[in-house]
Amino acid sequence: MLAYILRSLMQGLVVMLAxxxxxxxMFRFVGDPVVNMLGQEATLQxxxxxxxxxxxxxxxxxxxxxxxxxxxxxxxxISYRQGRKVSALILERLPATVELAVLSAIFAFVTGIAxxxxxxxxxxxxxxxxxxxxxxxxxxxxxxLIGIGLIYVFAVExxxxxxxxxxxxxxxxxxxxxxxxTSGLKSLVMPVLTLGFLQxxxxxxxxxxxxxxxxxxxxxxxxxxRGIPERRIEFxxxxxxxxxxxxxxxxxxxxxxxxxxxVTETVFQxxxxxxxxxxxxxxxxxxxxxAYLLFVAFVFVLTSLLVDIVYVALDPRLRGGVLVPVK
Amino acid sequence: MSAQPxxxxxxxxxxxxxxxxxxxxxxxxxxxxxMVAAVIVLxxxxxxxxxxxxxxxxPFDPATVFLSDANIxxxxxxxxxxxxxxxxxxxxxxxxxxxxxxxRVSLIVGLLGVALAATIGITxxxxxxxxxGRVDSLIMRIADVxxxxxxxLIALLIDGVVRGIFKHANREDTALYVLVISIGLSFxxxxxxxxxxxTLVERNKDYVQAARLVGLPAPLIMLRxxxxxxxxxxxxxxxxxxxxxxxxxxTLSFLGVGLPPTQxxxxxxxxxxxxxxxxxxxxxxxxxxxxxxxLVLAVNLLGDWLRxxxxxxxx
Numbered sequence: 001m002l003a004y005i006l007r008s009l010m011q012g013l014v015v016m017l018a019x020x021x022x023x024x025x026m027f028r029f030v031g032d033p034v035v036n037m038l039g040q041e042a043t044l045q046x047x048x049x050x051x052x053x054x055x056x057x058x059x060x061x062x063x064x065x066x067x068x069x070x071x072x073x074x075x076x077x078i079s080y081r082q083g084r085k086v087s088a089l090i091l092e093r094l095p096a097t098v099e100l101a102v103l104s105a106i107f108a109f110v111t112g113i114a115x116x117x118x119x120x121x122x123x124x125x126x127x128x129x130x131x132x133x134x135x136x137x138x139x140x141x142x143x144x145l146i147g148i149g150l151i152y153v154f155a156v157e158x159x160x161x162x163x164x165x166x167x168x169x170x171x172x173x174x175x176x177x178x179x180x181x182t183s184g185l186k187s188l189v190m191p192v193l194t195l196g197f198l199q200x201x202x203x204x205x206x207x208x209x210x211x212x213x214x215x216x217x218x219x220x221x222x223x224x225x226r227g228i229p230e231r232r233i234e235f236x237x238x239x240x241x242x243x244x245x246x247x248x249x250x251x252x253x254x255x256x257x258x259x260x261x262x263v264t265e266t267v268f269q270x271x272x273x274x275x276x277x278x279x280x281x282x283x284x285x286x287x288x289x290x291a292y293l294l295f296v297a298f299v300f301v302l303t304s305l306l307v308d309i310v311y312v313a314l315d316p317r318l319r320g321g322v323l324v325p326v327k
Numbered sequence: 328m329s330a331q332p333x334x335x336x337x338x339x340x341x342x343x344x345x346x347x348x349x350x351x352x353x354x355x356x357x358x359x360x361x362m363v364a365a366v367i368v369l370x371x372x373x374x375x376x377x378x379x380x381x382x383x384x385x386p387f388d389p390a391t392v393f394l395s396d397a398n399i400x401x402x403x404x405x406x407x408x409x410x411x412x413x414x415x416x417x418x419x420x421x422x423x424x425x426x427x428x429x430x431r432v433s434l435i436v437g438l439l440g441v442a443l444a445a446t447i448g449i450t451x452x453x454x455x456x457x458x459x460g461r462v463d464s465l466i467m468r469i470a471d472v473x474x475x476x477x478x479x480l481i482a483l484l485i486d487g488v489v490r491g492i493f494k495h496a497n498r499e500d501t502a503l504y505v506l507v508i509s510i511g512l513s514f515x516x517x518x519x520x521x522x523x524x525x526t527l528v529e530r531n532k533d534y535v536q537a538a539r540l541v542g543l544p545a546p547l548i549m550l551r552x553x554x555x556x557x558x559x560x561x562x563x564x565x566x567x568x569x570x571x572x573x574x575x576x577x578t579l580s581f582l583g584v585g586l587p588p589t590q591x592x593x594x595x596x597x598x599x600x601x602x603x604x605x606x607x608x609x610x611x612x613x614x615x616x617x618x619x620x621x622l623v624l625a626v627n628l629l630g631d632w633l634r635x636x637x638x639x640x641x642x
Binding site for chain 2: 015018019139142143148256258263277280284293297
């Protein structure tokens, strides 16, 4: 089991290094960092000085090593466009994105599992069919259209919810939270729904199909034969065995949540990391782009590691040291 | 599929006869939803590619567009003008025409992007599967790392990098190519994996060994002998990827890093419309949005059907 976790840790490190190399190449080779920092009008002497100071005359492998060391300490250089430290920009934007992403993920999983189980148990009920058809449409709708639709209904027509920003936030240390004020909570509703919707449909469809499969398995038949009440079979026996693939998807989908947070944040002018990244792409602000890339890679590696650990906790077969191929 | 082991005396059935006799056609005719989806896709493609002849006006000809016509509601609403069935956008362009032209731009970007992705993926997949060894592990490691990230994120990143490289080029000239490259480079992995998997199987079959013994060069064996035998599953990926590529293009354009307002795609139109949502001009965003959603839904339905029809195991 330890070997299993160590192996995923190693894989994660390799991924991080590969991503760091891409981020480094972006910084080093997309445009000239010296020109980007000093502008077109700088003197040759200024340029030579900055080149020396940034260490751009050193051999490339050394530069890469320095880049990795700096990044590991959280130093990503200075934003070309805003002239501030990238790490400060990221810390400032982080709380908005984390609150949005975590709430969306919770919303997607709780609702997704509930609907999925319902659709599996009441397979032919009209509510189950309705839910399934809506989810098919949900998979096909681009995220930003859902957001725009919600804005039109709830902000423009009904005027119930604000359409942009985080509302009032409360500062707790360096963390700014929107969870403690009414306007903050109201501002969260539509972005969370928008961001969670795609994940919700995916989780729901997955839970339903897995559940239907498990309910056909022999051990469920035997459980019925033993006279265990249906409710207990559904929730204790079937649902538990449905959870493993769901957890896998959960890990993968968190990436989706972060990626689509970029879109959701743009639709709702949410002051988070995604909006920062889109701005950076628009103005080719390479330090911010590479820092964001590294941040996302880190989150991915961390989640997949967590998923691997949760497997071991959920699936006793993995604990004996015998590796069972997991779906 | 259902072709009988033809005896040498009999003529093999013609292509047309085989199509009429195939399981695929039968399953197509059985599924009403698929037929509707196919009709919708066909109509949208025709509308898009013949837009210069179908559209009532050319929304990109400044001589026919008047700013005084801006933000006119659809014809059936009060204040509507029968000249503009679906109303006009902020620059006085006829929305119906703009949607047809935008649909064309979206589909061109989507098709070219998917074609690029498929070309890269098939080439790398063939190389990885056929050559094996170092080449294989290098290509597949890159694929693994890339698969960790969602396509939209990679497309955004590539978009930024490519624009950083062509910084001094005019954005209106390069936007379309930047999008095609971003989509192509973000979707190739799936093709490479699929092709590699089947190539690994085909590589050890007798006909490949025979071709090798005859002394054919490796590229020729890959292209002429292996490729035709592994290309089948790619069809399904192509269809489903077209929908994804169109969504990706629309998303990038919506985020302001795709096509500029002077040559709008559906995503650009939606992004323009989004700005006028609060003044109550709902039509500018709604019609392009609905068009996009219908297109994606129909293409997805076709893709689902194709997947089931080509995979006898699921039937």
